[in-house]
Amino acid sequence: MTISALSGIKTVAIVMNAPSFEKSTDIDYLMTNETGEKVNGNWIVETYTQRNWIEVFYREIKGWLGLSEYQVRNKRSLMRHFILVFCAYTFIQWHRLTGGLRRQWGNKPLNTFAEALEAFRTAVSFRFFQWLKDNVEVFSLYKYLGKINCIF
Structure with missing residues (x-):
């Protein structure tokens, strides 16, 4: 142009x-x-x-949150994907800046988005596996009913 x-x-x-x-x-x-x-x-x-921060933002959402990897069929789906990615970025950054993840899960400073995202993923994984251990009877019941073939 x-x-x-x-x-x-x-x-x-x-x-x-x-x-x-x-x-x-x-x-x-x-x-x-x-x-x-x-x-x-x-x-x-x-x-x-201030433009540098915009570049950092786009590099992080493309590299860590999959902004560039969307596969949608229409504009509405694309907008939903963008909204989810932007919300996820804001959520992780808010926790990084307020120290929320570090207080509960981090034993090191969370200075970058990648470090905060890793702490968040660790926290979610820990809670998920803790839930699995606490609710093993749910899986036993599903196995008994023939709904699943294996139990962890």
Whole structure:
């Protein structure tokens, strides 16, 4: 897409690591639809430094929560998948930031999303197997009724 294809007034900032194009080895072009006095050097730096957190968010939900692995047949299913992934991410991050998982299950600091997710999965697995041990009679009854072929 070219800039001429965009409608409305745009502000373009050219950020270089040297005082001229000839001496610069790294040039970034940043564009915004924000106009007026608000757009100054400080605003541009503050706004675009927040972009890193967006990149981290997408990398984590794609890598750890399967955002990029969906197989759906319609838009409604896709939106449901997105909502579930975003809710799961928010849930894990909330527990990481408030220390909820660490208080109950972690014996190490949970500094990253991956560490918090591992602690959560460990907690869920522990509780599930504890439930299985506490409810073995349910499986015995199902086996007696012929509903299952094996018992743990």
